[in-house]
Amino acid sequence: QKEVEQNSGPLSVPEGAIASLNCTYSDRGSQSFFWYRQYSGKSPELIMFIYSNGDKEDGRFTAQLNKASQYVSLLIRDSQPSDSATYLCAVKRGGSNYKLTFGKGTLLTVNP
Amino acid sequence: NAGVTQTPKFQVLKTGQSMTLQCAQDMNHNSMYWYRQDPGMGLRLIYYSASEGTTDKGEVPNGYNVSRLNKREFSLRLESAAPSQTSVYFCASSEEGREETQYFGPGTRLLVL
Numbered sequence: 001q002k003e004v005e006q007n008s009g010p011l012s013v014p015e016g017a018i019a020s021l022n023c024t025y026s027d028r029g030s031q032s033f034f035w036y037r038q039y040s041g042k043s044p045e046l047i048m049f050i051y052s053n054g055d056k057e058d059g060r061f062t063a064q065l066n067k068a069s070q071y072v073s074l075l076i077r078d079s080q081p082s083d084s085a086t087y088l089c090a091v092k093r094g095g096s097n098y099k100l101t102f103g104k105g106t107l108l109t110v111n112p
Numbered sequence: 113n114a115g116v117t118q119t120p121k122f123q124v125l126k127t128g129q130s131m132t133l134q135c136a137q138d139m140n141h142n143s144m145y146w147y148r149q150d151p152g153m154g155l156r157l158i159y160y161s162a163s164e165g166t167t168d169k170g171e172v173p174n175g176y177n178v179s180r181l182n183k184r185e186f187s188l189r190l191e192s193a194a195p196s197q198t199s200v201y202f203c204a205s206s207e208e209g210r211e212e213t214q215y216f217g218p219g220t221r222l223l224v225l
């Protein structure tokens with residue numbers, strides 16, 4: 001089982017809809033969870049992080065974490081064409097502050 | 113404030129050639145990282161430097177060496193390039209106490225023929 005798994009997509013949603021991106025992880029000792037956005041040909045940028053079970057909201061973005069199910073998700077409300085990008089899930093495992101393990105990313109396309 | 117800069121932006125090498133990828137950050141960050149990104153493989157950590165004077169292996173260190181030249185600069189060297197090292201290389205940095213918030217450079221596209 002891969003350490004961090006994401007559906008590669010593409011996930012296609014109409015403008016204004018809710019986009020739901022999912023990620024599962026294998027290491028129960030994982031402590032912190034991150035969502036990076038990467039536009040085509042560009043570098044990743046951090047958009048959300050979550051440490052505790054439950055929901056965390058930031059503008060149109062909501063990160064959800066369920067440690068019992070080893071599942072983290074990102075919801076994007078009122079999706080815009082500018083949200084079209086690859087979304088990378090990253091996990092910080094216990095034992096190292098420095099090592100992030102990334103999933104392969106989910107390509108999201110928001111259609112006008 | 114340029115953030116994280118990388119040179120070169122693009123490079124073509126022949127098998128067996130060597131080269132050094134340069135990375136610099138002007139955010140006074142303690143920690144720096146080198147990743148490679150391949151289609152279908154995601155971002156993988158090659159080496160990292162927790163602080164000036166220290167370096168540690170990541171997930172895929174074979175075939176690479178690094179040097180933390182000073183607090184600002186962290187270079188990645190390929191001694192004898194192989195086609196399997198064709199990839200996009202990203203440098204990143206983070207501040208002390210917030211290591212998981214990593215700021216990425218624009219990347220170097222490397223093609224090894």
